[in-house]
Each structure stands twice: as C-alpha cells, then as structure tokens.
Amino acid sequence: MTPVTAPRPILGIETSCDETGVALLRWEPAAPGQGLLAHALYTQIKLHADYGGVVPELASRDHVRKLLPLVREALAQAGLTPADLGGVAYTAGPGLVGALLVGAATGRAMAWALGVPAIGVHHMEGHLLAPLLEDDPPEPPFVALLVSGGHSMLVEVQAVGHYRILGDTLDDAAGEAFDKTAKLMGLPYPGGPALAALAGSGRPGVFRFSRPMTDRPGLDFSFSGLKTQVLLAWQQSDQSEQTRADVARAFEEAIVDTLLIKCRRALAETGAGRLVIAGGVGANRRLREELAAAGAKDGFKTYFPRLQFCTDNGAMIALAGAIRLAHGQHQDESVQVFPRWDLQTLPPAA
Numbered sequence: 001m002t003p004v005t006a007p008r009p010i011l012g013i014e015t016s017c018d019e020t021g022v023a024l025l026r027w028e029p030a031a032p033g034q035g036l037l038a039h040a041l042y043t044q045i046k047l048h049a050d051y052g053g054v055v056p057e058l059a060s061r062d063h064v065r066k067l068l069p070l071v072r073e074a075l076a077q078a079g080l081t082p083a084d085l086g087g088v089a090y091t092a093g094p095g096l097v098g099a100l101l102v103g104a105a106t107g108r109a110m111a112w113a114l115g116v117p118a119i120g121v122h123h124m125e126g127h128l129l130a131p132l133l134e135d136d137p138p139e140p141p142f143v144a145l146l147v148s149g150g151h152s153m154l155v156e157v158q159a160v161g162h163y164r165i166l167g168d169t170l171d172d173a174a175g176e177a178f179d180k181t182a183k184l185m186g187l188p189y190p191g192g193p194a195l196a197a198l199a200g201s202g203r204p205g206v207f208r209f210s211r212p213m214t215d216r217p218g219l220d221f222s223f224s225g226l227k228t229q230v231l232l233a234w235q236q237s238d239q240s241e242q243t244r245a246d247v248a249r250a251f252e253e254a255i256v257d258t259l260l261i262k263c264r265r266a267l268a269e270t271g272a273g274r275l276v277i278a279g280g281v282g283a284n285r286r287l288r289e290e291l292a293a294a295g296a297k298d299g300f301k302t303y304f305p306r307l308q309f310c311t312d313n314g315a316m317i318a319l320a321g322a323i324r325l326a327h328g329q330h331q332d333e334s335v336q337v338f339p340r341w342d343l344q345t346l347p348p349a350a
Helices: 045-049 056-078 097-114 123-133 174-184 191-199 224-235 241-270 285-298 314-326
Strands: 010-014 019-025 036-043 087-093 118-122 142-147 152-159 162-167 274-278 301-303
Touching: 010 056, 010 097, 010 314, 019 056, 019 314, 036 056, 036 314, 045 056, 056 097, 087 097, 087 123, 087 314, 097 118, 118 123, 118 314, 123 142, 123 152, 123 274, 123 314, 142 241, 152 241, 162 241, 174 191, 174 224, 174 241, 191 241, 191 285, 224 241, 241 285, 274 285, 285 301
Parallel strands: 010 087, 087 118, 142 274, 274 301
Antiparallel strands: 010 019, 019 036, 142 152, 152 162
C-alpha cells in the first residue's frame, strides 16, 4: 500500500473504554486545526451509572451496538461515502481488551474491504497530539502533561514518536483519584466532574491536604494517600453539604497544586518553553487557569485542546493515525490490540 496523502480523509475510531468516538479528518500539516470534517461521540455514562464504574463486558457490547451507526453519522455529516476514505485509524491500546477489539476489528475490516491502509493508534499518543487540532498548535519540542482516569504522566516530546517519559503514575492517577474520592463522599457517577463542580462552592482554607511526592525530587505521581486523607477528613466531619463542598475544594486544590509543581520541574529539567495539557482531567477549570497563570508568570506557553477533545474522542485518533499514515506507516491484515502499551516503544513518525 502506498502512503496516504492529502486530501483523502482518514476515519478515526476510539473504543478504548466507555466512549465510542468516530471522526473524519483530512490531514493538512500547514493547517492541522482546519482538517476536521466531522466527529460523533457516544458516552456510556448512563449504562455504567448503576454499577458506580465501567463494567468491561457491558462496555464492549455497547461499542458493538453504537460504532457502525456513528460511522454512518460522521460520513453523513461530512457528505462522504466509505469509498472516499484514504485510510482508517483505530485505538489499539492501552485500554479494555474487549472494547479495543471492537474498534480494531471494525477498523481493520473496513480498511481491508476498501483497499486502504489501516493503523493502530496508541491512545495516549492521541491525547498527546490532540492540541494539534487547534488553530495554534504547539511545535516540538515540548513537555506534555497527560492526565486522565488511568494515567498521570509527564512526557518530553522531541517529535511525533520521539517520547521520553519523565514521570508516571505509581498508583492512582489524578482522574482515578477524582472519581474514587467523589464516590467515597457519596457523589453521583461519574464522580470526577461532579466533585470538580462541587468544589466551585467550597470555601478556601477550611481544609488542607498534602501535595503528594512534592517534598522530594522526581516527577512521578501518587494520589492514593491523598484519597485516604480526604476519606478520613470527611468521616470525621459533620458531613453537611457545605463541608462536602469545602472538602472537594481542598482536594481539587491539592491535585492541581501537585500537577503544577511537577510541570514546573519537568520544564526546568528539559529546558522546554511549551507545555501541552491533555486527557480528561485537562478539562478541569482550576487546572487550566492555574497552569495558564503559571505560564504567564514563568514564561512558558500552555496549550490545551478544546474541552470536547480532552476526553476520549475519535478526532484525536484520526489525527494521530493520519500523521503516521502520511509517513507510510500501517498495520498488516491481523487484528492486534495491547491492553498495556509503553508509549516510549512507538516508532518515530518520519
């Protein structure tokens, strides 16, 4: 197969967890933010709410039901047919193995039927490159803070595919800590957004929690101890609605301060002047404000994807896949997924 070149659009498929995302993107290196033709997203929040978390088997089955209708929806939005596609990109990992297999099998089958190349995309590379969808994309080198339900990671990016992990999650990731803490405090699923919303009405200074692992050198993250502190503070309080908001605010401040301290360390260590923030927690209002203010003070520039592209979506997969397909990379006809996948093992794009 020959490398994909513009202007043929790429279909992106995301099914790593509990969102089914589909997008169509025409990769234009000179104007990456202008190439998105359509995107459609379905979330399984209602499906999993009764269980208080994602049930992998239910997630996989729902992807089967929703994926092809979303592909048809995106094609209709863009005014395209499958014959117009130049390639297919799908999330190959990391994620829930059953959910990944739904997207990978569908994407691989479509590519084979259409005679176009297909590429399996690393989910975190998709998040890392999501700011390239904006009108003012970051130019490498930069440092990326990837914060989601399963990852809290600092990555030095020299180019697409040239990644060095500076710090990683040792136990609970930031998004996971948000969700678990919210559940401990009786907030509805999904807990992270509910806790962040509640924090807005909390009073500053009523509670204060530690900033984990900031009293020692290093860039790794650990939030399990912070979760325990919050649990004890909540259990020993009057558990009123105002106290719930006060605890939520103190918890959010601790998470944001910790991420900010680590980002400043990573920028100092690498000498980079650009910071990319991506992943579901990247939608947190306080985090965005604090990092932007720190950048203005310290002299580094911050880049965020728009809110709809912070959480899992097909657009980021279409983008990452389009870049690699444009450089001649593609998969063979086998269907392979990787529930665990080291970002540093990816080949360079060029």
